[in-house]
Amino acid sequence: MESAVREGGVVTDTHAVTQKLRPHAEDAFAGELKALAAADDRPRPERWRLSPWAVATYLLGGELPDGTVITPKYVGPRRIVEVAVTTLATDRALLLLGVPGTAKTWVSEHLAAAVSGDSTLLVQGTAGTAEEAMRYGWNYAQLLAHGPSRDALVPSPVMRAMSEGMTARVEELTRVPADVQDTLITVLSEKTLPIPELGEEVQAVRGFNLIATANDRDRGVNELSSALRRRFNTVVLPLPEMAEAEVEIVARRVDQLGRSLDLPSVPDGIEEIRRVVTVFRELRSGMTSDGRTKLKSPSGTLSTAEAISVITGGLALAAHFGDGVLRAGDVAAGIQGAVVRDPSADQTVWQEYLEAVVRERDGWKDFYRACREVSA
Ligand SMILES: Nc1ncnc2c1ncn2[C@@H]1O[C@H](COP(=O)(O)OP(=O)(O)OP(=O)(O)O)[C@@H](O)[C@H]1O
Numbered sequence: 001m002e003s004a005v006r007e008g009g010v011v012t013d014t015h016a017v018t019q020k021l022r023p024h025a026e027d028a029f030a031g032e033l034k035a036l037a038a039a040d041d042r043p044r045p046e047r048w049r050l051s052p053w054a055v056a057t058y059l060l061g062g063e064l065p066d067g068t069v070i071t072p073k074y075v076g077p078r079r080i081v082e083v084a085v086t087t088l089a090t091d092r093a094l095l096l097l098g099v100p101g102t103a104k105t106w107v108s109e110h111l112a113a114a115v116s117g118d119s120t121l122l123v124q125g126t127a128g129t130a131e132e133a134m135r136y137g138w139n140y141a142q143l144l145a146h147g148p149s150r151d152a153l154v155p156s157p158v159m160r161a162m163s164e165g166m167t168a169r170v171e172e173l174t175r176v177p178a179d180v181q182d183t184l185i186t187v188l189s190e191k192t193l194p195i196p197e198l199g200e201e202v203q204a205v206r207g208f209n210l211i212a213t214a215n216d217r218d219r220g221v222n223e224l225s226s227a228l229r230r231r232f233n234t235v236v237l238p239l240p241e242m243a244e245a246e247v248e249i250v251a252r253r254v255d256q257l258g259r260s261l262d263l264p265s266v267p268d269g270i271e272e273i274r275r276v277v278t279v280f281r282e283l284r285s286g287m288t289s290d291g292r293t294k295l296k297s298p299s300g301t302l303s304t305a306e307a308i309s310v311i312t313g314g315l316a317l318a319a320h321f322g323d324g325v326l327r328a329g330d331v332a333a334g335i336q337g338a339v340v341r342d343p344s345a346d347q348t349v350w351q352e353y354l355e356a357v358v359r360e361r362d363g364w365k366d367f368y369r370a371c372r373e374v375s376a
């Protein structure tokens with residue numbers, strides 16, 4: 001294993017970062033994080049890798065005095081990022097709320113990477129998430145052989161974050177059953193996790209905090225209890241206000257994804273991205289972009305994230321089966337799939353939109369034809 005280096009007992013492959021299908025944020029942007037840490041002379045909260053200012057710069061992008069360019073990870077209001085970062089430096093936890101595809105998970109991962117250098121202390125919330133996932137479990141072989149002991153205890157990511165002073169992440173908190181959610185109340189208010197079986201507790205050390213994400217659309221599935229909600233500062237991530245901002249987000253992410261999938265870069269793709277974003281925004285808002293025609297909205301969310309997958313899929317088609325240039329025909333099937341979730345109602349909405357809006361639009365003839373072809 002020539003490329004393997006031993007680091008603190010862990011064998012790491014030096015090529016692994018480039019070979020992993022999806023490296024963690026702290027690995028993918030290790031260079032930027034290092035440059036920020038070196039340039040950062042502002043005060044850092046205990047156990048933070050960077051100052052709050054540097055964390056915000058990491059998320060929003062910027063240029064360091066030595067010329068290092070920090071790429072923007074989140075495109076959106078600066079204030080939102082500042083409030084989110086500052087919250088993590090207080091005794092309140094951070095709840096990122098928003099409709100699907102507004103970068104809640106993405107922001108949570110990058111925040112944890114920048115603050116703690118580790119975004120992997122993660123609990124994925126589902127309807128089946130059990131208390132052990134939030135607190136701790138047991139290694140049953142050890143437990144049966146030697147009885148309950150620290151050695152037999154399997155700490156959850158939250159418990160590890162507490163004892164190491166790191167950032168824990170809980171995804172989709174509102175999908176978690178209410179009684180399991182409530183295990184977080186003691187953690188967040190008393191900063192302790194009792195282990196009754198051992199008559200012990202794990203007390204959080206400074207640097208510990210928690211970022212949860214929750215989807216607006218899941219509201220009511222498992223409402224956050226008011227006791228728990230009071231422990232969080234809620235930051236709502238909005239949909240991109242301006243079309244151009246959304247085009248930029250899509251273009252940037254598609255470019256990053258395309259590179260990790262070895263897709264040839266398509267410089268002329270921006271026009272197609274603009275059209276896909278326009279279609280998504282118009283259908284989402286129920287109004288054409290000139291504000292003249294009212295439209296029916298389909299049942300799907302048509303989020304920025306979905307626009308990113310439609311374009312990425314289109315690029316793959318263009319690269320493997322087309323002439324390497326992204327054209328309407330490469331994205332049409334993807335758009336149709338995103339818009340028509342419910343085969344009957346959405347199909348009607350889509351047909352009406354195609355006939356009333358797309359067909360009449362200057363310079364969109366190829367787009368209209370391509371969409372008609374796949375929906376026929
Ligand atoms: N404002 C934005 N700035 C940068 N990237 C964005 C923005 N909005 C969406 N994205 C991109 O959209 C993709 C999906 O985001 P993410 O998975 O974090 O959404 P989410 O809010 O967690 O959605 P869900 O509710 O479905 O879990 C990411 O690749 C992210 O880069």
Ligand SMILES: [Mg+2]
Pocket residue numbers: 104105106213
């Ligand atoms: Mg998410």
